[in-house]
Amino acid sequence: MDECGLVTIELTLNGGCVRLEVDPGERLLDTLRDRLGLKGTKEGCGEGECGACTVLMDGVPVNSCLVPIVQARGKRIETIESVDRAQLSALLDSGATQCGACTPGVVMSAAWVMQHPELLHTHGLRELMAGNLCRCTGYDGIIGGLAAAIEAGLARKSEGEG
C-alpha cells in the first residue's frame, strides 16, 4: 500500500528483535508476508473470520489480518515459522491437515492450547479451536490430533517430574 509515508517500528518476532520500516496503514499480515517474506501465515478471508492468519501476539492468538501494524509495536509476535516440528507428529498422524490452507492458523491455535493445557479447565477443545475454519477435515483430525498432543505433552511433563 504505497499510500503514506513509512514509519519505523520494532517488535519481537519469533524470539528475535526486528526493526523495520512499514506503512502505517498496513496489517500485521501484510508486514509478515510482504515485508518479511514469512509466507507461512495465510490470508483466507481478510475479515477475521477464518483464522488462517492466526499468529500469537504477546502469547495469545489473534487474527493478523485485523491487527494494524502500528499496534504490533513493541509486541511479541510468534508465527508458524517458529513452531517446533517435533510438536506436530500427533497432528500429522491424526489427519489434521488436508489442503493445508487453514493449517498454519490451526497449528498456531493448537500450539497455544498445547502451551496452556490449563485452558481446558474452563474451555473445551472445540470452543478453543472455533476461530479456525477448516473445509477439509470436518475437524475430527484436528481435534483428535490436538487431544493426543496435549496428552503426550502432559505425559512427558509428568515423566519429567517423576
Next chain:
Amino acid sequence: MLSEAGGQATLLGGTTDLFVHWPERMLDADGVFIDLSGVGALRAHRWEDEALVLGGLTTFWDIIQDERADREMPVLVQAARTVGAVQIQTRGTWAGNIANASPAADGVAALMVRDAVVELTSCDGIETIRLDEFYLGYKQMRLRRDQIITSIRVPRQSCSVERFIKVGTRQAQAISKIGVAIAQSQAGWRIVANSVAPAVCRCRTVERALDDRVPLPHVDALVELLGSDVSPIDDIRSTAAYRRGVLARVLYHELAPLCEWVGPQRGAS
C-alpha cells in the same frame, strides 16, 4: 489530539471491526487514526469495593480469564465467550463494543443488564452516563467526537439470576441474530436484548411485568409485551418474524423455571 483532529479522528482499539476487509475499506478511510493501544493505563481492569471497573482497552479475553468475574458476574463471561472466537476475544474490547454501537453487540447487552456506567473523558473533563441511557438510535450515542470511553463501571450488586443467551447463525464465530441478557437483583428485573432494535436496549415493558408479577401464561403474552420494547428488522442474517418470535420463546423458557407467574399452569390458576 482528538480535539485537534477536529472531530475527524478514528480511534484504534482492538480493530476487530474497523479492520475487516481493510485493504478495500482503507480506500474510503480518510482523516486521522489515533492508536490507543500504547496507553497502558487503559488496558487493566480492577475490582473496587462497589464496582468492577473495565478499562477503555480491557478485552473480552481479560474478563474470560478472570476467575472472579466468572464467580461474581458470570453474565459478562458468558457474553464474552460468545463474541467471535478466541482470536476476536483476545483483541475485541468492551469499550469498543460500546463505541462501535452495533445493535448486535453481545458485550453491551451483558454490561447493560448489570446497570453499567460509562465514563467518557475529554479535555473538558470526565462525564459519566448510564449505559442504558447511552444510545439514542441506530449508531447514535451520547459520545462526542472529542470524547473517549476511558472506563466502564459495573456495579457489584449481587444478582440472584444473571445469564446471557445468544442465538447466532452457528455455535461459534457468529454475529447474533438475537441476544438476550437477563438479571434480577435488588434493583429488580433487567432484560436486555440485542439485534432486535436500532441499538441494544432494555425491554422495560417486560421488566415491569416481571417486577409486578403479571401472569405470563404463554409465549404470546411475551410477544405482546415485547412489541413495545423491540422493533426487529429483516436483514441478511435473519428475519423480523424470527427475531420477534424467538426472542419471546427464549425469554419464556428461561423465565418459566425462575418465576412462578410465568408458564401455563401458573397463569391458569
Next chain:
Amino acid sequence: MRSSRRREGISKLTGQERYVDDLTVEGCWWGMTARSPVARGRIREIRFGRGVDWSEFVVVDHRDIPGANQVRLIELDQPVLASDRVRHVHEPVVLVAHRSRQMCRRAIREIEIVVDPEPAVLDYRIKPTPEQIQYGPDNVFKHLRIEKGDVDRALASAAHVIEGVYETGAQEHVYLEPQGMIAGEEDGVLVVRGSMQCPYYVLNALMHALGRDESHVRVVQTPTGGGFGGKEDFPSNLAVHAALLALKSGRPIKMIYDRSEDMGSTTKRHPSLVRHRSGVDSQGRLVAQDIEMTIDGGAYVTLSPVVLSRGIIHAAGPYACENVRIVGRAVLSNSVPFGAFRGFGAPQSQFANERHMDRIARTIGMDPAELRRRNLIRDGQTTSTGQVISDGTDRVEVLERALCRSGYAQKKEECVSFNAAHPYLRRGVGLAAFYHGSGFTGSGEVYLSSCVDVAGLEDGRIEIRTANTEIGQGTLTIFATIAAERLGLDESQIVIAEPDTARVPNSGPTVASRTAMVVGRLIERACDDLRRTLGLSEADTGQRLRDAIMKWWAEHPDTEPVGHARYESPPGVLWDDQTYRGDAYAAFAWATHVAEVEVDLRTFATRVVGFWAVQEVGRVINQTLARGQIQGGVVQAIGWALMEDCVWDDGAMANAQLTNYIIPTACDVPSIDVEFLENPYPHGAMGAKGIGELPMDGPAPAIVNAVVDALGVEASAIPLTPERLMELVTHG
C-alpha cells in the same frame, strides 16, 4: 494395512508449503477485474474515472483476446470477457494491471460499466417469458431422460402412490485458499501457475482463447488449498485473464481473488428442484419411480449438462425398481454460472430420493430402515439405467452396520421418551442409504483416454507422471503407496512429478472420485509396463528393479526407461449415450449414514449431536486419508443441510463474506464416526473405488429425516435454517 503419513503433511503443518499467493516473481504486477453491476443487459459504455492516472495501468478488454473470446468447456457460450452483453452480476468485463495491488483496487472503483438492463431470469423455477429467453427456444441447456419398464402402468396398479417435491440451494465451496493464478511469458512460452484441479482443462482454455498451440503454452499446478469442484472449471477463466494481462503488459501478472470477489463471482453448487411420484406395493416394495429433476445452470452452460447427467443417474437411489422414469432439465438463470461441486448433481437428487423414502415410510407406516432394507439392490438386480449390479457387496449389510453402530433402534425409543419429557428440546434420528458412481459417467473415461507415465530415474528412483493434483485429498500419498506396493519399493523411492503440462501426460481431470480408482490403476499398469521395458517380470521388485534401472541408464545414457498406460474400459462395461441405458459407472461405492439431531424449539436451531457413516468403498488404501475424506464430506454436507444459504439479491450473492455465509466451525459438528466395509474392486488401484464425493450425498437427507422424526413436520427444502424451520413448525 498401515496408513502412510501424508507426504506433504509436515510441509503444510509448518507453513512451508508454497501456494500461488506465496510465490514471489520478479517484476510481477497485480491484475484485477472490473465486473458487471447487473444481472443482464447490453453494455452501453465503459467509463474510466479520473481518480487514477491510467497511464500507469495496463487495461485489457475483449478486443485484446488473440484467439476466440470463449471459455473452452463443453460448449463455447461463455465469453472470456463480456463484449456487448452481460448475463450475470460480476461477469468480468475489463481487466487492469498495476505494480500495486492497492492501486488496482482504486482503479477498479474508477471503472463504471454502464449497462442497459434487459429482463433477467432471477428464479429458475419459473417459466421464462419470451423477453427472458437467452438460450435456444426455451432457456433449457440440456434435456435428459431415463426410461425403464412402464411407469404409468405400475403407478396405476400400485397399492400406494406417494408424491413429494424437494429443493436444495446453492452452496459455495469455501476452499480456504481463494482462486489465484500467475501468468507470464518465458522464452516465448506462456506459463501459467496456479491453484487448480485440472491443468489440462486450463491448458485447453488458454490455447483456445490465446490462439496458441500446445508448444507455446504451459500450465503448472501450484499446491492447491482446497477445490471441492470449485477449481475444476473456474480456474480456466482466471488463467486466461491473467494471461491476457501478461501478454499485453509484457510482465508476469498475479491475480489473487479476495474472499468477497471469490464468493461473489465464482461457481457454486447447482440449486435443484426434484419432484417424486412413487408407487409401492402392499409390502413396501418400490414398483414405480417417476422423477423430474430441474437444476439451475446459471448464466452459461459450463458443466451443467454433465452435472444433470450424474444427478439423474443417481436420482432413483440404490434401490431395485422395475419401472423408472427420470426426466432432467438444466435451465438458464441470470446468476453466476453454477459449476462442479463435490457430488456433482448426485447430492441434490439423492437428497430428494432419501427424503422421499422417508415420506413413503411414514405414509405406509413402515420404519424407514425397514423400507430401505426391502428395496436395496441385491446382486443381480438393476439400477435405473438397467445396469446389472453384481459386485458382491452386501448393501443390506452396509445398512445393518450403520444401524448397529449408531444404536438406531434404541436411539429411536430414547428420543420418544426424551421428547415427551423435555419442555423445548426435541431429538430425532434419521438415515440415508445412497451410492456414488466412481469415475466419469458413461463413456466419459473412454473419451478421456487418460495416460500415465512411470519413469525409472538415473538414481534408481521411480517418478510418477500424471496431471492429477493434490488438493488436500491425498493424491501424492496414495500415488506413492500404489506405486511402492506395485513395485515392492519403499515409498521414499517414489517421486511424484509436479503437474506441469510440459512434463506430464494428460491423465484426466482431478474430479469425479476417479483419482485413486482410475488414475491409480493406470499407475499400476504403467509400473508393469516399466518392468516390461526393463525386461523384468512381475516378480521382480525392490532392489532387483532398482538394479535394472541403474543398469538401463548405464547402457542407455540418453534414453529414460518409461512405462506407459492408457485407459481401457474394464471388460463388459457398456453404455449407450443416446438411450441412457447400460453401465453408467464401472463401479459404485455404497453407504448408509445415520444422523441424530436435537432441535431447540425456542430457537428452531438444529444441532447434529451424533453421526455415523458406514460405507463400502472397495479396498481402503489409506485409513487416515479415507476417514478424513468421509469426515470432511459429512461436515460439508451438514453445512449444506442446515446453514449454508446463498442469499440472492437481483442475481448477486448478497452474503459473499465469511461473516454472513456460514460454514460449520468445530463447535457446530459432532465427532463423525466412520466405518469402512471393504470389498476390493478388481479394476481399481489396490482394489479401491472412488470415495471423495460419496460422503456429500447422504448426510443432508439423513439430517432432515432426523428433524422430521423429531418434530413430525415434513421438511423438504435445504438449507433447513432456523428461520425456515420456524415457518414450517408455526405455519405448517
